[in-house]
Amino acid sequence: MSNIKHVTYRNLGWDSTADIYLPADFDETRRYPAIVSTHPIGSCKEQTSGNVYAAGLARAGFVAIAFDASFQGGSGGQPRFIEDPAIRVSDIRFAIDYLLTLPYVDPGRIGAIGVCGGGAYTVHAAMTDHRIKALVSITGVNFGRLIREGFSAFNPVGALQAMASQRTAEAQGAARQVIDYLPPSVAEARQSGVADIDVLEATDYYKSPRGQTPNGATSGLFSFNGAAMAWDAFLHAEVLLTQPLMVVIGDKPGGFGAYRDGWEIYGRAASTDKQMVVAEGWSHYDLYDRPEPVALAMARVVPFFQEHL
Template sequence: MTSSTIRHVTYRNLGWDSAADIYLPPDFDEKRKYPAIVSTHPIGSCKEQTSGTVYAAALAKEGFVVIAFDASFQGASGGSPRFIEDPAIRVSDIRFAIDYLVTLPYVDENRIGAIGVCGGGAYTIQAAMTDRRIKALVSITGVNFGRLIRESFSNFDPVSAMEAMGRQRTAEARGAARNVINYLPDSVEGGRKAGITDIDVLEATEYYKTPRGRKPNGATSGLYSFNSAAMGWDAFLYAEVLLTQPLMIVVGDKPGGFGAYRDGWEIYGRAASKHKHIVVAEGWSHYDLYDKAGAVTLALGNAVPFFGEHL
């Protein structure tokens, strides 16, 4: 898509502004009503990466108005301190994106869907449970951040991790410097030298730390002292009761340490949705689904007709 088909916008969030890009369909007509989709980026990512330039752009070409936004405290959006990854606020961000969409005269408020990648996929699932304006949703290699941080991100010792986070937050409240951690090594080579063998960590590094996916606001950073907010959070809580909208899950069949394959099958089983589908991309990994042509084509080949049917 050319730059003329993207509108850069800001809108009010809780006490700050959110920054977003709106991707418009070809031959866009202000006087028409279009189905719309909210696209949510992964943890540590930004709207200029997979959620925007890959999935939002492709869906717009298929006739949808798509909004890709930066999470609060991240990217070009406001909020302080920076680099907070609080699942409750990330889900709230999706609601504010919908609030903005319904003010646009060319958006059909009764045909709003949602898509998310990695952590954004699980945030989208949780948002759909409590915002009935979302009529259909797609999770692309979705990861339940609460589960992830309780397990591998805390070395399977969440209580000790929370105690350390509490000590750090106390120190920061007393004037110490913020501890902003990088979720990834600086390079694939550096990760391997450090003994990292997990496919997800190494492929994430290859995506975010090289020209393939690197963007100025794709910081892959998190404010350590505030990560305790995710410890008691579960993206799939009450899915058996509240998740009733049409649902599509897309996962690769090469499992990695971030757990998208496992999480995908879990929510597929738990969701109350009468219309639910799981697409397993054979031969593809978690990060292949971010931007690799074959994997993305497979995902969109299922997601586009799904949204076409249910929006």
């Protein structure tokens, strides 16, 4: 078992909330390797980044911190539900800053892990923050590519025009348009003709007792999504991503694109030590919480971090 400590620390102009997962035999007089765990888009720290991966890393002897993104979950920032990749990456840096104030964290042994959109944010953060000594992307998705493609119905310019109109209206007093990235239920998704495995399994995770939590809102502020449109999680990876890298994906691809993104960053990264882990027979959302594929992933992730941190 791991111990959980609830903390708050200062971000840019607001506070971030986070859970620190500590090893069961935690001794505050020791110094531990520490890992920042970043949640998916529309998710929160209580879901897969915290209760699965941070908890698993703590059981393996690491200190792990799972935080809520700015404007989301229990963290501050207004307006709510902004999904801005630059700020999401900045959140990871602030989590590292906080870890480095803790006397039981070894500043030379900081790692990072992220799930889905959080996996790609972790990749980008590692490129520009070399305090991260090793990183793992769990079924990582490049949100910039996704919003240019599926999330804009493959019409990014049309989507940008709609976002511009909505933001103008909001600036002039209209209500904020908060969209839900997912259908209300799997049954309603199927009734409306949805067949994509990622949409159906995401809905099963986020909209049912399996993964649903109060702060896992699966929501986004539509007018601010333009910030992601010209962003690429993997830009400059060929030059700047030099740390040891592990990429974990399932081999059942879906519309959110983790399979293709995983192979892309594996190929592009300048890291001389990079490993690809393919969970055969499992999907993107299986890797969120299903015991067997998570165990498969952790059997590789834990030794990876033990070697490099």
